[in-house]
Amino acid sequence: MSVRLRLPAALLAATIAGAGFAALPAAATVSRGVTIPDFYTPPATLPAANGTLIRTEPLPLALSLPGLGSRLPGTATRxxxxxxxxxxGAVAVTGAYVEPAARWHGPGARPLVVLAPGTMGQGxxxxxxxxxxKGLIIGTEDNQTTLSIGYEVLAMYRLLAKGIAVVQTDxxxxxxxxxxxxxxxxxxxGHAVLDAARAAxxxxxxxxTAQSVVGLYGYSQGGGAVASAAELQPSYAPDVRxxxxxSGAPPANLAEVTAAIDGTELVGALGWAVNGFAQxxxxxxxxxDKYLSARGHDALRNLSTMCVGDALFGYAYQRSSAWTTTGQSLSQIIAAEPALKSFIGEQRIGTRKPAGVVRVATGVMDNLVPHAQARTMAADWCRRGGNVVYAPILLPNAISPLLNHxxxxxxxxxxxxxxxxxxxxxxxxxxTCGILPIQP
Known part of the structure; x- marks a missing residue:
């Protein structure tokens, strides 16, 4: 039986009861039947400087067309x-850079956009x-299946068509x-986003060139990642121009997002968050250990190797109260436990002035990553002197929180x-900070 190994194993075993991950031979990492290429295994020693390239290789794109002189939309490098x-601590991060086939028709050097993906999963x-x-990733192993779709390709290819170079972080x-x-x-x-720009x-x-300016693009998880990066840039990466x-639909206040997402189609994301917090x-x-029941431990272990498609099929509409020994929801436990409440509070975005100009877009009917907390982030930035363009998106209520998002x-x-x-x-x-108070 091939089971994906997550390191450090001792940490994960202590975090998720009964994880049962087994050591594999070198270059044999498998997750739900999908073999992870050797490229994704980090070396034992990492370079000192943030953004330093550790390794690269050509990346064949699943969707690529012949063009005049080069393939469309461009040439990719993993x-x-x-x-x-x-x-x-030092951490190795993977991603992809795409050199556009299209010319940049704007002034100056070709710009670079860092694309921060929306929620993909945890496997x-x-x-x-x-x-x-691969475009579509499907795998199965020991009654565990996986399904992942590269939906960020649309945003990436739209940017490439305008002659903008794109680097995407994993x-x-x-x-x-x-x-x-x-x-x-x-x-x-936030660090991964800024260091992706350096690596590109x-x-x-x-x-x-050294004169290439940088933009950030992200929606949902990606919207939070680029919002964090915009706040961190002055102190962490002042060299990134x-x-x-x-920033679309950013999860800026995780306490509010945790309460909203519980019981929806994407409740599995709560497990991904908790797994990550414990690491x-x-x-x-x-x-x-105090609050999670055996069912809760099983859910976290299972979700740790799942993609969005898997979580939708396996956990949609469940409530986190079914995972706890007390019958409390995760949001109730967070509110009751000072250590958890403090940790979640430290994740809040909107407490620092962002660099550059930021467009914050949020669906007024979004009740998965709630509209109100995204709007609050924009308002907080305005109060701190940020250059903010707030864009509420007016769509009818689709009933489904996932569709509203x-x-x-x-x-x-x-x-x-x-x-x-x-x-x-x-x-x-x-x-638009001046008119934000009268916007929905």
Whole structure:
């Protein structure tokens, strides 16, 4: 039997009861029947500087067409680069850079956009860079199945068609096989985004130059990641020439998101968050042992190798109260436990002025990643002197929280890409902070 190994094994075993991961021979990492390429196994020693390239290789794109002189939409390179996790430790992060076939028609050097993916899952097979290669990932092993779709390709190809170079991050532990993905961790994700820009600039034989400005693009989990990066850039990566950020439906206040997502189609994301929190802060593990029932431990263990499709099929509409010994929901436990409440509070986005101009888009009917907490982030940034363009997306209530969340992703994507392109071309944006109080 082949079972994916997550390291450090002792940490995960202590976090998720009965995980039962078995050691595998080198270069044999398997997750739910999907073999993870050797490329994704980090070396034992990492370089010192953030953004340093660890390794690269050509990445064949699943969706690629012949063009005049080069393939469309461009030429892809799989990358692994060094970043820093929330605890200050070195971490290897994977991703992909795509050199566009299209020309950049704006002024100056070709710009770069870091694309931070939306929720993909927690299994290594769910990584966006692997999805760019395979398109659709399907696997099965020991009655465990997996399904992952590379849905971020649409946003990426829209940017590439405008002549913008794109680098995409997989985040810490999503792809790289040495640790569990720290889902919605503010520092891990913000660092991974900024270091992806550094890594792309370090690649040889690209059209990027020292003068290439940088934009950030992300929706949902990605919206939170780029929002965090915009806050962290002045202190963590002042060398990254951040010009503009599009942050769609950001989970800025995890306490509110945790309460909203419980019992919906995507309740599995709660398991990904808890798994990641316990990896970042081992001191939280005794609380998991205190509150999680056997069913809860099983759910967290199972979710740790799942992608979005798997979680939708396996856990949709369940309530986290069914995973606890007390019958309390995870949001109730967070509110009752000071250590958890403090940890979740540290993940809040909106407490620092962001760099550059930021467009915050949120669906007014979004009740999965609640509209109100995203709007609050924009308002908090305005109060701190940020250059904010707040864009409430008005769509009818689709009843389904998942559709209320993803509807704005599709309807606003073209506008978001055009807005970001204009900012990278040097066109100014007018802040809407003055009218935000009268906007929904």
């Amino acid at each position: 990358i692994m680069y060094k970043s820093t996790d929330a605890g200050g 290594d097979q769910c990584s966006t860079s692997l999805a760019l290669q 985040y810490a532990g999503l792809g790289a096989t040495d640790r569990l993905h720290t889902y919605v961790n503010r520092l891990d994700e 600039k370090a690649l040889p034989d690209t059209s990027l 951040l010009k503009a950020t599009y 970042t802060e081992p001191g939280l593990r005794p609380l998991l 993803f509807g704005p992703l599709l309807t606003d994507q073209g506008t978001a890409v055009d807005w970001l392109t204009n900012r990278l071309a040097g066109l100014p944006a007018i802040s």
